[in-house]
Amino acid sequence: MLGLLLRCRQCQIPARDAFLQIRAFSTTQSSLGKHDKKSTIRIPSKKAAAAKARRKAAVIAAEDAKAEKLTLSDAISVLRAVEVASPNNTYELYIKTEIKSGVAVPKGRVNLPREAKPKSEDKILVFAEGRQAEEAKKAGAHIVGGTELIDGIVNGRVQATTILCTPALIKAITPKLGRVLGPLGLMPSERRGTVTDDIAGYLQRIQGTSEWRADRAGNIRTPIALLHFPTKDVIQNIRHFLASVKKVTGNTRDGADSRRVKSSGPRPVTTISKVMLSSTQGPGIRISDF
Structure with missing residues (x-):
């Protein structure tokens, strides 16, 4: 009972009420100082990045x-x-x-x-038209056609282990098939010799x-x-x-x-x-x- 009668000397209110009062915190935003130079994120130059790559390669080579x-x-x-x-x-x-x-x-x-x-037997698909298509069929190609084969390849209905193409059709098939066949290593290319006018000769060379x-x-x-x-x-x-x-x-x-x-x-x-x-x-x- 004596504790309840005690009063705060400064505000003359019961001590219990003074204790329950909640102090309001200031919501004023503190001013942010400018970042000093030490806290700035440094982006390495190309020369420094190349030097780091060389050091990393040297470490890997030493371990190897x-x-x-x-x-x-x-x-x-x-x-x-x-x-x-x-x-x-x-x-x-x-x-x-x-x-x-x-x-x-x-x-x-x-x-x-x-x-x-x-x-294992290869399944060969050839993009060719006209006389070259007939030559490809006689040489043993399993699937021969033009741009009508594109949708079947994209949808997975037409599959092959080797794909050849004549130079006349390579520009027509590349936009739709490049992203599909490229990662699989099946996209015809001049460097690999799979874009050629001599379809029959290529099929003869890969026999065996x-x-x-x-x-x-x-x-x-x-x-x-x-x-x-x-x-x-x-x-x-x-x-x-x-x-x-x-x-x-x-x-x-x-x-x-x-x-x-x-x-x-x-x-x-x-x-x-x-x-x-x-x-x-x-x-x-x-x-x-x-």
Whole structure:
């Protein structure tokens, strides 16, 4: 009871009421000072960004140099010893390519000296009209037509593993099919030789070959040989496949590439950063001599 009778000396009101009074906070906005120079976000110059990228690449290269690698023949011997009880198992080759922005995924064809698996049949589609369409049908193309095939390809009703086109129709199909076929590595292009007037000649050249293709991250995987193959046959298959990949990625050039460079400018090079050989139950081994 005595506590209830106590009064605040300054305002002469009961202490309990004084305690319950809520002080109103000021809503006046505080003035914000200008940012000092130390708090300003600094955007690195192009020269500084390039220097940082070089330092990062040097660190990655140093770490890669420390990674354990074997020669191709030694890797084959190790995997053969690991799978000595499974002579029918398969060697698998893995190739990592560094795809740059705006560059199509690597894709090519190869005819291995000694096949490790039965070849899968290609389904070939050709954009051609008139006499060239008739020649394509006689040469063995599965689907032949003009711009009427575009909607079927976009909707997924018409599918093929290889698509060719004559120069007369390439401008008509590119606007609608570029974004659909480009990421899949199926868009016809002059650089790959799939835009040509000699459809029959191209189909004759690819007979007996099998197609390889990287995924969107630039990884290429393929069965390359069987464990019971002699070492020389395994090495020959791997070298043959690597030669095809190097040619497509611009790491090696032939006479046709040189003539193309003179006419259409330099061809972009896609770096091959890693090659590994593994087996069905064995480990993946980095190859040093690729």
